[in-house]
Amino acid sequence: MQADITLLDGGLGQELVKRSRAERPHPLWSMQVMIDEPDLVAEVHRDFCLAGAKVLCLNTYSCTRHRLTQYADPSRLEEFLNLAYELACQGIAAAEIDRKDIDVVASLPPLTASYVAKSPLSREQMVAEYRELIELQKARVDGFIAETLSSIEEVDAVLEAAAQTRVRLLLGVTVLDSDGSKLRSGEPLESAVKRADDSNVDAVLANCSIPEAIEQAIPILANSTHSFGAYCNGFTSIEALKPGMTVDVLESRKDLGPIEHAGWVSRWLDAGASVVGGCCEVGPDHIATLHALIKERGQHVSGMSSH
Numbered sequence: 001m002q003a004d005i006t007l008l009d010g011g012l013g014q015e016l017v018k019r020s021r022a023e024r025p026h027p028l029w030s031m032q033v034m035i036d037e038p039d040l041v042a043e044v045h046r047d048f049c050l051a052g053a054k055v056l057c058l059n060t061y062s063c064t065r066h067r068l069t070q071y072a073d074p075s076r077l078e079e080f081l082n083l084a085y086e087l088a089c090q091g092i093a094a095a096e097i098d099r100k101d102i103d104v105v106a107s108l109p110p111l112t113a114s115y116v117a118k119s120p121l122s123r124e125q126m127v128a129e130y131r132e133l134i135e136l137q138k139a140r141v142d143g144f145i146a147e148t149l150s151s152i153e154e155v156d157a158v159l160e161a162a163a164q165t166r167v168r169l170l171l172g173v174t175v176l177d178s179d180g181s182k183l184r185s186g187e188p189l190e191s192a193v194k195r196a197d198d199s200n201v202d203a204v205l206a207n208c209s210i211p212e213a214i215e216q217a218i219p220i221l222a223n224s225t226h227s228f229g230a231y232c233n234g235f236t237s238i239e240a241l242k243p244g245m246t247v248d249v250l251e252s253r254k255d256l257g258p259i260e261h262a263g264w265v266s267r268w269l270d271a272g273a274s275v276v277g278g279c280c281e282v283g284p285d286h287i288a289t290l291h292a293l294i295k296e297r298g299q300h301v302s303g304m305s306s307h
Contacts, residue, residue, distance in 0.1 A: 004302040005269065005294050006203075008055045008145075008231055008277025009048035010287050016040055016059070018283075027071045031062040031080065038087055045091025047284040052291030053277065054303040055103045056092070057145055058084040058137075064111045065129050066121065081106070081136050103303035105170070106137045108146040108158050114208070115150050115174065117185040123157060130161035143168030143304055148208045148279075150174055150184035155192050159199045168304065170275065171196050172205040172231075180209065180216025189220045196226055202304060203227040208279045210235070211256070211264040218271050229273040232256075232264065234281025252281045258289035265290055269297065 013030035019040050026032035034041050041059050048056060060081060068074040085104070092102050111129050112120055119126060134144060144167055146158040155173065162169045173192045176182045181189050189206070196204040204224050206217040211232040221228035234256040265276050278286050294301050 003274050004300045006055060006229070006275040006304060007053050007287070007291060007294065007301045008275065009045075009051075009053040009057060010231075010278030010282040010284065011233065011280040012041075012044055012048070012057060012059055013061055014280040015044050015047075015283050019044065028067060029062045030059050031072075034059050034080070034083065034087065038083065041084070041087040042090035042094060044284075045088050046094040047091075048287055049092055049095035049097050049102060051284040051288035052301060053287050054101075054301055055105060055145075055277070056088055057147075058088055058104065058106045058141070060084045060107045060133075060137075061109045061147070063107075064109065065132065066111050077132075078136050081133070085137070085140055101303075103142040104140075105143045105145045105304070106133065106141045108133060108144050108161075108169075110148055110150060110154060114148050115184050117151055119151070119153060123153065126154070126157035127160050127164075130158055131164060134161060134165045134167055138165060138167050143170065143202065145170040145172060147172035147205075148174045149192075152183070152185070152187050152191055152195070155195055159195060159201075162201075163199065169201045170203050170205060170304075171199075171201045172207040174208045175206055175213050175217050177210045177213045180206070180213035181220060189217055190223070193220060193224045197224055201226055203229055203275045205275055206230045208233045210253075211261075215264070215267065218268055218273065222272050227274045229275025230265075230268055231277040231279045231282070232261075233279040234261075256281070258286045261286045262289045262293045266293060266297075269294070269299070 016030045016033040017025050020033045063080050065074050149155050206214050214230045214232045234252050236251045236253045
């Protein structure tokens with residue numbers, strides 16, 4: 001019998017930025033869109049539900065205490081987390097799907113910026129911030145997805161916070177576009193997999209890297225004792241993005257439409273991946289095509305319950 005496939009949503013943040021009326025992205029990225037145009041967040045969640053996603057990630061990637069301290073008001077952290085959940089529920093309802101049929105997860109992102117090899121925060125600060133994010137949301141979400149972690153120190157901090165709070169966790173790391181066997185920090189991907197294997201995670205994933213790099217990462221992820229999977233981005237490169245800069249400096253590739261994206265994911269499914277979806281530049285049309293592919297393969301599309 002074919003294994004169940006957990007189907008995540010796609011790149012919520014980039015989809016929001018594309019649909020926003022703002023002239024250019026803000027350093028708070030998708031969270032600023034949520035503040036200015038909250039209806040868009042519910043709309044995108046609705047569209048991913050209609051595409052067939054069974055796991056929705058809240059619009060909380062840029063909602064960290066450190067980022068709010070730099071660009072907004074950190075005292076509003078809980079308010080923004082609550083709003084993100086409410087908008088996800090509105091999107092599910094708009095898709096005429098029962099909330100219990102969709103797993104809603106909260107993001108545990110890089111706390112200061114994406115793709116940094118070394119965090120400016122201490123280990124204690126990182127664990128404390130991740131614990132705060134978990135404690136403020138764990139009563140209502142179905143789990144957490146740590147995503148785009150670039151270093152072993154980020155992985156260790158997330159795993160420690162998750163162990164202390166005993167929550168369900170999908171662990172996602174981002175790998176070098178030039179070498180999918182290494183994290184963005186240059187550390188071996190296999191070190192992150194080993195840490196996942198020593199922890200109680202639902203699955204270990206590679207995300208927010210180009211599909212070619214993900215392809216290199218898959219055999220290493222497949223050695224995990226846990227379920228594994230991946231969700232790639234559609235950027236040509238992330239090299240131009242530095243801390244404090246906005247995503248409009250990045251270019252989207254022209255050869256990763258829904259059909260091409262599904263072709264990559266099909267190979268990962270052949271290798272045993274059981275958690276798939278999309279990251280930046282992967283929209284609802286991609287997820288709809290991926291949903292159809294999984295069904296054509298005779299596999300069942302599910303949420304996190306199968307892990």
